[in-house]
Amino acid sequence: MPAVNELHASSWLTDWRPGSWGTLLVAVVTIGYVAPWIRARRRGRADVSWLAWFLTFGAGALAYTLCGPVEVWSTRLMWVFALQVALLVAVIPTGLALARPVDVIEGATGSTALRRVLGGHLGRALMYPFVSSILAMVSVIVVFFTPYGQAALDSTPMRIVLTVHLLVVGGTVVLPLLAGDLLPAWAGPGVRVLLACVDGLFDAIPGILVMTHHDLLMPHFPGFAASASTYRGDMSASLDQKFAGGALLAVAESVGLPLLAAVFIEWMRADRASALRADAELDAQYGDGPGTTTPWWITAAPTTSEGSADATLTASEGLADVPPDRTSTPSR
Template sequence: MNDLGCCAAPAHPATAPRYFGGYRPLVSELSAVCLPEPTAGRLLGSWQWDVPALLLVAVLGGLYGWGAVRVRRRGGSWPPARLAAFALLGLGAIVVTTMSGLAVYDRELFWPAAVQNVGLDLLAPLGLALGDPLRLAVEALPEGGAARVRRALTGRIVRLLTFPLVSTVLVLATELTVYFTPYFDTALRVGWLHELMYLHLLAAGCLFVLPVLTREQALPAWCTHPVRAALVFLDGIVDALPGLVVMTHGTLIAGAWYLHHAPPGSDVHHDQQLGGGAMLGIAELVAIPFLLTVLARWARAERDGTAAMDRRLDAELAAAAVASAVAAPVDAANGTANGAAELVRPWWETEEGEVAERVRRQGPGD
């Protein structure tokens, strides 16, 4: 055994790709080597380069940073909290899932691969969506570019894919397809398909989260804040299903692969149960801040609406008071009491503004 505990001689260091703490075998060489049982130290200290994932992170981060700088140069502002969420939670999750110890061990044990996949499917999209890249694109691009972005958001294909129930089903179908078809097993053996699976999971997760959290109008008008909260709650339940199914599934997922490549002494059945439990736990942990964010925006929208109504009401009352003050001397000179009679009537019966109309519909005591 070598210093990493491999059960066979690894590829020569001159040809094997380097990862922090040792050498990561090529996919074609995985049948010849196995890694030691993962510990907290090995998981935290083992890293490898994933060039496609690194390029994706660089492109997304570069575009987002360019947009934030452009908004500020045009006299606007971009909240640091959105930038932090996009960079740390969104891009950070992509880096950790594809290049950390999870990636080092994803072909030796099932549970690191399961954590990877649910992180790309749920956690990374939430971080990216909290950064609101769609609104940033609209504010950063010239008027023509912003109009094209908004047209794309309202296009038929985008509206179909991001329709709340459709996107929820697509996320669920993606997870089930990965694990219960030859997709995952083949991806373990074929490097480019493994990278494509990463991208597939990330894109599927973004289909639901981005439209719900963006401040652009990316959902139908009936998707009000209460409806969005209900949809997110339902989505949290649906996202838990793949973990439950994997955890209770009697047949091993990619069993032939993991039986051959698991570290000595590993229980692959327990490994799969652990992976399903991790999927379930992460799905629920992601659902909580997602739902809290939607509820917080709902509460903020209600406060803003109430404040706007109060300002409109004050303006209408002030205008009514001025009109009454002007009309009162005229009525007094004519010897009539019509002005006083009008003042006795409630304001919502005499005014024609939006606030008065709303009070008439709801009743003054509501």
């Protein structure tokens, strides 16, 4: 039988911490998206599926991570803290990006100011291919291999800083992959699929480093204290750290496939839009429209007087080669 304070299956549904700082952050993010979405929806420039993505994998996942069981157990088990870090840097930014926040704000305000800011020098530098992936990888490594993570566990303001930091860094990775105009011109849909694959490889590095490290990376982790031994049961601190690396690795690899699928869907949409534009250009060039009945190959065929003369000469030569009718009566 598990101990009273030991993590078990029902804990992932029943252990919540409402009223914390995480609740306020979730409320700010939710209001900041839903209010512009309603306005953009009234203008016909927002889709219902965007709101569904936001409520499920954006605000919903954020609430579960900051107010639910993940937050409750993040100070008791190191592998749950690692799970929280992975969710903040990979899963939640993907859910928020799928909700198309830039398009929602543009639809609500009618302005492209946000897109211009993201497409500025600083934004393009942070979201440049491989730069954002390396930045996210280094951010996770810094959490566990420097006092940054321990400081976030000991101080609420530092915990808020860490949360915002991970969300922003994760957004610089996934947002340009789903909004191609934030990347250089050479990063087409096919290149974005390749970038998503490479990003999955970068995300696996922190988990491998934590899992294979022999010494304790966070010796003052609250769950390693003697008074918190009931939370771990028979699990040692070193084993908890190995599980932390496994949690980072599992989340990094599991989120890669949905992100790759989302980028691939955007690729298909871009191809379909490109085909429609090409058809429209051909229709405008050759005059092929609803009121046109002449095929374009006849309309586009050049006609010259020299060509008409050649055609007439050829027809005359063809008539001359026809043998006379043997049944006709010869003239006398």
